[in-house]
Amino acid sequence: MVKWALRQKVLWIVRESGPCSASDVCTVLRKDREISLNAVQTVLNRLVQEGLLVRGGERRHYHYTALPGEDVVRERAAQAAVDLLSQSGDSGLAHFLDTIGTLDPKVIEQLERLLQERRQGRGEGEPTASS
Secondary structure (H helix, E strand, O other), X not given: OHHHHHHHHHHHHHHHXXXXXXXXXXXXXXXXXXXXXXHHHHHHHHHHHXXXXXXXXXXXXXXXXXXXXXXXXXXXXXXXXXXXHHHHHHXXXXXXXXXXXXXXXXXXHHHHHHHHHHHHHHHOOOOOOOO
């Protein structure tokens, strides 16, 4: 679970920061934990191989940018939600909330805002994503 959390945190940092170097990512991570630049570079390279990040620049001066586009994000999120709920139900949902709260506590507030918007939309007869 620790490796997965590091991977998600690195991806989150790159998405939030925009194009950044391995050393930029390492600096942010070191606010919360002790980590080597080599470990960060390894995670970044794996994310590039998975198609979640794009690497630009030249050797020793690479910068990383988050991918993918909105359609791919929507598809992956939908598949992850189906997998999570069909395999683990409420327990999986609780662990999901714990994990996103650990990655970035502000995400819980964003989730609450999105849920409120969806509830208001349903009350007014607007279609939802499942409609």
